[in-house]
Amino acid sequence: MSDFDSKLFLANVSQRPGVYRMIAADGEVLYVGKARNLKNRLTTYFVGKAQTTKTMAMVSQVANVEVTVTGSETEALLLEYNLIKQHKPRYNVALRDDKSFPxxxxxxxxxxxxxxxxxxxxxxxxxxxxxxxxxxxxxxxxxxxxxxxxxxxxxxxxxxxxxxxxxxxxxxxxxxxxxxxxxxxxxxxxxxxxxxxxxxxxxxxxxxxxxxxxxxxxxxxxxxxxxxxxxxxxxxxxxxxTQAVSRDTSHDIDAVALVSSAGEHCVSIVFIRGGQNLGSNNFFPRAGLAEAGELLSGFLVQYYLAREAPDEILISEPVEDADLLEATLSQKMGRAVQVRSSVRGLRSRWLDMARTNADVGLKMRQATEATTAEQLQGIAAALGLPAAPARIECFDISHTMGERTVASCVVFGPTGPLKADYRRFNIDGIEPGDDYGAMRQALTRRYSRIKKGEVPMPDLLLIDGGPGQLTQAVEVLRELEISGIAVVGVAKGADRRPGQERLFLAHHELPTILPPDSSALHLIQRIRDEAHRFAIAGHRHRRAKARRESILETVAGLGPRKRRELLRQFGGLQGITRAGVEDLEKVHGISRKLAQSIYETLHAGS
Incomplete structure (x- = not known):
């Protein structure tokens, strides 16, 4: 329990609208909330009826509460959104997918x-x-x-x-x-x-x-x-x-529905633009302290304050402060935005469609999680791990004849790929085609950050390769004094067909070979293939960028206008290469120093 003096705090807190921040002893912001009356809202945490288990767990960690009084409820809502975005408190509603839409x-x-x-x-x-x-x-x-x-x-x-x-x-x-x-x-x-x-x-x-x-x-x-x-x-x-068209085609509408089951939640949005159904998208927010109604309200705030809101937002159930959200979005967009839960006719059918999508999305996610949990247990049994790995990282290397080498790191958890944690590493300073050196460099860069606590420690490290690549991984971890991570090399079989993979474990002489129908092997293959795909995509992008880039772009002080003038005067890069320093200097805007720099860049190593 914390030693926070709630009585003294509540005796002095304002009754005006504002935002409050629950802070732990180590300075972590646990929760950010808004209130029409700060005193009344904060009193509910420390005085009166028993709270939910999550709320009691959060309150027990509170060492301080900071408040910011605002001029209006709208200001409080906007400030709450910005603070949640900044601090990402663990007990607030959090969106797991923050990508922009096309x-x-x-x-x-x-x-x-x-x-x-x-x-x-x-x-x-x-x-x-x-x-x-x-x-x-x-x-x-x-x-x-x-x-x-x-x-x-x-x-x-x-x-x-x-x-x-x-x-x-x-x-x-x-x-x-x-x-x-x-x-x-x-x-x-x-x-x-x-x-x-x-x-x-x-x-x-x-x-x-x-x-x-x-x-x-x-x-x-x-x-x-x-x-x-x-x-x-x-x-x-x-x-x-082929489209469900509304009689009122002047409005853009989003139909938003929330479905919850077994502590998991899915919010589905159906997009209606110009009366046409453009499809839907599912989100799986973390609930924090919120119950269903509060969860939907928190989702709406975080989602629509980060994007352009449509003229009308249909919601599957009433939410607290819907009028405040309407006013805030209308002010932000410079036009009227409606938030409605009681609708009929075609709008009701759109909401039903959103509910169906949310229900199907949640069931599919739970089924996937159940399958992934079984596969993780299978990996633990096959590799002799003490428990199912909660976080797996996999590395792969991609290059073309040693050109523009890129290493990939993909991350998987109990819910599948954690794409926000994926990373690529441009590999330089090694001999072309040195896969061992590339793997060592990528692992050193990644696990140096893990050693500093900047990235969570994985339970299992997969390396795409055999004993050689595995040895590099083991040596890097030993040099960084990192222990407690199971390291496995995933080598392809004799004819490189799926199902013939050999798993080389650190400090084991013989490889482990799982049957082709093993669910654990299927997950390892999936992770390995994802690392391979991510590495190839990064390598191709880097290679294409290098081939698009003119050598002239590497000359310091030579901007686009001067490059165009050079190309126009000499008829192309070959003409520029044949020119001497005096010839280059005659071009408008090219000084003697710059001409010398251009000449040396074009003839480096010749």
Missing amino acids: YLYISTDQDYPRISFYRGSRSKMPGKFFGPYPNARATRETLLLLQKLFLLRPCSDSFFSNRSRPCLQYQIKRCSGPCVELISKEAYAQDVSDAMKVLEGRGAELLEDLAQRMEQASQQLEFERAARLRDQIHGIKAIHS
Whole structure:
């Protein structure tokens, strides 16, 4: 029990709205909460009826409580969100998936706007965004569909501005060739406007307009144009026939449902944009001290204050402070945002859809966790571990003939892959193709951080390789004086087929060979394959980046303008390489010192 004097504290705390922070003796922020009346809310923790087991456990660790008085409840809500994001208290509701969602982006500051997939900050981008979409696949499918219907260009601006003839997209009828002006600005602008209407859910209005334009084109004997308009009408009708469309298509709506079972929770969001169902996404928040109603409220705050909120948020059950959340989101978005739990008709069906998705998502997760738990127990039995490993790390190396070596580290726990903990290591300073040296470098960098307490210690370390790679791992751990980790080398069989893996354990002379149908082996294969995939992806990205990068970009003081001028004056990199220092110096903006630096960089080692 802590020696915190709650009576003295409560005697002096304010009754105004604000935020409070429960702090442990070591300074850890245990919990962050908001209150309309700080005194009344904090009194419930220390005086009166018995609390839940979780709350009592948290209160027993409290060594201090800090409060911040705010001018309004809205300020308190925003401050609570920022503090939770900053401190990540263990007893608060926490989202385990904080990725940003993809959008479709149409630039509007160009004669021939581009339509593209976009993920990231939208604050300074000129143009219009449509979404969010639940995943990248749904976004790219929509993008492809719009390309087929309206032939909008998907290419980058640099690619677009340097074309002398249309690219393959034009040949396969995915683009109208604006790069070489095969379509007028006015006609292209009409296609852009039509695409926006589809994305905004104004398909019915567009169908009428397209029908009128098709009839007009037929009367003017422009049969090719009329045929294209006809195909667009059929395409838009096909979209409508597969979507649940609302009578009110001017609103963006999210339907949010929470399902809980056996101490686990799933929140599912169904995205309705322009009256069309774009799909759903599931989240599995950590509940902390929250019960079901509080959990949903905490989720809504953390989720929507970090993103753009739709016009309407449908929720599966009433939540406390829904009016406060409405006011805060409306203020943040600069428009009205509604939070509703009592709905009928189509909105009710969307909520039912969200509940079904949450229920299925939770059952699938629990089934996966049960399977993973059995596999972890199997690994413990097969390798002679004292208990099932709660955290597994696996390393792999990838390179092409020693070029641009990358090491990967993937992490698995009882719930599966912990992707936020994945890491890649760019390997330098070794002989090309030295896998042992690469493995040693990656392990040293990773486990030096673990030694400092910056990263949790794993129970099991898997190395993709045989005795040689295993020896490197054992030596690194010995040099860092790290013990208590089981180390296993996962070597492929004679003909490298799955099911023939040999497991080399540290300090064991002979390998362990598990039967091909072993559930423990299946999990080890899954982890090994994930490390392999992650390493290859990192290596390919690093190799492609190196091959895209010009050697001129490595010259200090040589910016993009000067590089372009050099390339223009000498006709390319070969011309620059053949030039002397005096020739380089004659180019506008190139000093004698810079010319010398360019020459030395291009002729290094020759």
